[in-house]
Amino acid sequence: MKKLILPFSLLLILSACNEQDQRKATIEKEEDSHKEVLEDKYQKREYYPIPSPEQMFSFINDNGIAYNKSLVHDYKAADNYQHPIKKALVFGIYTADLAYTAAYQDVESTVNLYETVRKLSLELNVEELMTEDMMQKIQANMENPDSLTLIAADSYYRAIEYLESNGEEGKLSLMSLGAWIESIHIALGALKDIDLGSSTIQRIAAQKITFENLYTYLSINRDKLGVEAELNKLQRIKAVFDSLQKGSSAKSTTQKGEKLIFGQGNKIKMTMEQFLELKSAIEVYRSQLVTQNK
Amino acid sequence: MRQFILLFSIVLISVTVPAQTECSQYHKKGCGDNDGAFMKYDGQSKSAIMAKGQTSEFHLVAYDGQDYRITVCSEDNLGNEIRFKIYEKRKEFEKVKAEEVAETEGSSENYDDDGYEDYSEEDYSDDSYGEEEASPSGNKRPQFQLIKELLYDNSQDAYSSFIEFTAEGSMSLIIEVSVPGEESKMKLKVRETGCVGVLIEHIKSKNTGF
Numbered sequence: 001m002k003k004l005i006l007p008f009s010l011l012l013i014l015s016a017c018n019e020q021d022q023r024k025a026t027i028e029k030e031e032d033s034h035k036e037v038l039e040d041k042y043q044k045r046e047y048y049p050i051p052s053p054e055q056m057f058s059f060i061n062d063n064g065i066a067y068n069k070s071l072v073h074d075y076k077a078a079d080n081y082q083h084p085i086k087k088a089l090v091f092g093i094y095t096a097d098l099a100y101t102a103a104y105q106d107v108e109s110t111v112n113l114y115e116t117v118r119k120l121s122l123e124l125n126v127e128e129l130m131t132e133d134m135m136q137k138i139q140a141n142m143e144n145p146d147s148l149t150l151i152a153a154d155s156y157y158r159a160i161e162y163l164e165s166n167g168e169e170g171k172l173s174l175m176s177l178g179a180w181i182e183s184i185h186i187a188l189g190a191l192k193d194i195d196l197g198s199s200t201i202q203r204i205a206a207q208k209i210t211f212e213n214l215y216t217y218l219s220i221n222r223d224k225l226g227v228e229a230e231l232n233k234l235q236r237i238k239a240v241f242d243s244l245q246k247g248s249s250a251k252s253t254t255q256k257g258e259k260l261i262f263g264q265g266n267k268i269k270m271t272m273e274q275f276l277e278l279k280s281a282i283e284v285y286r287s288q289l290v291t292q293n294k
Numbered sequence: 295m296r297q298f299i300l301l302f303s304i305v306l307i308s309v310t311v312p313a314q315t316e317c318s319q320y321h322k323k324g325c326g327d328n329d330g331a332f333m334k335y336d337g338q339s340k341s342a343i344m345a346k347g348q349t350s351e352f353h354l355v356a357y358d359g360q361d362y363r364i365t366v367c368s369e370d371n372l373g374n375e376i377r378f379k380i381y382e383k384r385k386e387f388e389k390v391k392a393e394e395v396a397e398t399e400g401s402s403e404n405y406d407d408d409g410y411e412d413y414s415e416e417d418y419s420d421d422s423y424g425e426e427e428a429s430p431s432g433n434k435r436p437q438f439q440l441i442k443e444l445l446y447d448n449s450q451d452a453y454s455s456f457i458e459f460t461a462e463g464s465m466s467l468i469i470e471v472s473v474p475g476e477e478s479k480m481k482l483k484v485r486e487t488g489c490v491g492v493l494i495e496h497i498k499s500k501n502t503g504f
Contacts, residue, residue, distance in 0.1 A: 045342060045350040051357075052337030059357075062498070157337055161318040202358060206464030209355050213466065216353075246463075252382050253445045262356065262382065262445055263463035 048217035049160075050176045051210055053096035053183040054153045056203070057103035060187055063200050067104040071189045072097045073182070073290055075109075075116040080292045084124070085226035088171045089289050091120045092178020095156050100186050102152035110148055114138055117155060124171060126162050170224030173217060177230060178289060180214055185286045188279045196270060204278075205268040208241040233288065236281040244268050317341050321491030325367040330458060333363050333495035341491040346372065346475030351468050352492050353383075356461040363495045365456040366448075366471055369488030373474050375453045376490065380446040381468040385438035442468065460499050 073093050081090050094117050101109040114135065134151065141147035156179070163172035187204055195201065215231070215238060222228045246268045254261045270278075320341035338354050356362055366378045445467075448454050469492055 045348075046353065047340050047342065047350065048353045049338040049340050051355055055337065055357075058334075153335075153337065160337075165318050199359065202464070206355075206357055209464055209466045213353050213355060246384070252443060252465075260446075260457070260459040261462050262380075262459045262467075263358075263461055263465050265358075265462040267358070267463060 048213045048220075050180060050214050050217070052099070052153055052156050053179050054099040054103060054149060054156070056183040056187055057100045058149070059203055060190060060200060061103050063198075065187075065190045065200060066192070067106065068186075068190045069101075069106065069109065071186045072100060072109065072113075075112045077290070077292070078116045078120055084171075085174060085229075086289075086292075087120060087124055088174035088225070089178040089230075091117065091124055091126075091159075091171075092175035092180075093182040093286075093289060094120060095159065095175070096179040096182035096186070098152045099149070099156065099183075102148040105148065107148070110152065111138060114152070114155070121159065126159055126171075169221045170227060173221045173224060173227050174230065176214060177218065180210065181282065181286050181289060184282050188282060194272065194275060196272060196275070201270060201275065202267055204275075205244055205270040208244050208246075208268055211237070211241045233285060237278070237285060240274055240278045240281055243274060244270055317343050317489040320369075320489035321365075321367065321493040323491075324369070324489070325365040325455075325491045325493035330363055330456070331497070333361065333497040336362075336494035336496045339492060339494045341489055343487050344368075344372070344471070344473045344490045345487045346473050349470060349472040350490075351470050354467040354469060354494060356465050356467050357496075358461055358464045359499050360496045361458065361460050361499045363456060363458045363493075364469060365493040365495075366469075366490070367455060367493070368473070368490045372488040372490065375449075375474050376455070377453065377472045377474065378448050378492075379444060379470045380457070381442045381470065382445055383466045383468050384441050384443075386441055 073090075075094070075097075078090065078094065081087050094113055098110060098113040098117055101113055118135070134155070137151055138148065141151065159175065160172060163169070163175065184204070184207060187200070191200065215234065218227055218231050218234075222231055246266055252263050254264075318341055321339045338352075340352055342350060344350060354364075364378075364380070366376055368376045446457055446459075448457070451457075471490060471492065473490065475486070
């Protein structure tokens, strides 16, 4: 019996040691994997914030471009979008419309659009974006157009921050795309006389830069919710922006008195043909976005 | 031990998640105490959690005829000398043979922007230029050289936390923010991290003189 106990004890000890080694290996593996997650989290990051729609609308408003309500998407159509990809895109479209109506002090449309955006945000699980408190603020600030614009802009920023903080880059990509397309659709549609030398046309041509950042952001997130398909649909718009050229500059920093100047006033050139092609490409794509069935 | 790791992970998650959420608004609280002229808040403003020794890039569109103020702020534990540089990013059009492209782009100044390269190399030159479109061999297609030109470095300006400038011509800018210090060797890196905010403000430029 004693002869049996000794090998059995040895076996037990060996087995315990082996189990301890395995546990140690597992712990080390888990710690390494945890370390990798942290290292990845704090590696060099790049951010591509897209200028918000209200910047475009403040600009065209300041430059005397008249309001055109027919350019805004019908808020009553919001209930018809069921697919999450469409919802995210249309959410972006309505946030831009909200910024437009607020910038031009169309209070009734602003209230309707605010309610629409709020409803869509709930459907997209963008919680706490549009609170009752915010709705009350809108009602209270109807006579104050600046406040209305600020509230509309704040909704946009809050949506972006919420989606980003919650790792919803797919929805954020689509929302940013929808908002940007709508702001260009409105700016192009609102122009009555096309003066290629005007600051408004220059601002539209400068969307080449914004589009490049947006396109890069979409490309980074191409594996997320429906982004790849939208990238493919953007090729005609991309071709127009690619064809716009900016004069190259030498050293781009100068000091004029106390003013620090970046750039040398080089404009992005746009011909009438390019303008019309851009307008057509935006309209075709925007029509696809607002079409109810995917 | 496993229970300890589980507990550790839960504690870590509960520490980092609120930190990230709180950080998203940091530029609104931490960066807005300049005495400069009134400017409008720009939606391209951003905050992020950064670690000591880390560098991040914020891509910004500056429009022609606008004055901008960029303020970079951070939590105290990251130190006083947050460095930021501003680059202008642009593509210069040139006709080169396809096999020369990688070399040309590689030589551009410290350019390691993956997303952008993906855009320019994979997509940019393939389909856009009508008559000059790529031949099947790809040898005559138009290409772009990526240029990243340094416009400002706050380490040459006593680590100023903000800069004001006028944009003459619309441009694509990169704000490269670096937190001083060695990259932490500790596993618990949350101790070495904090919020960094980049507040962008703008206003229409006023013409001066008669």
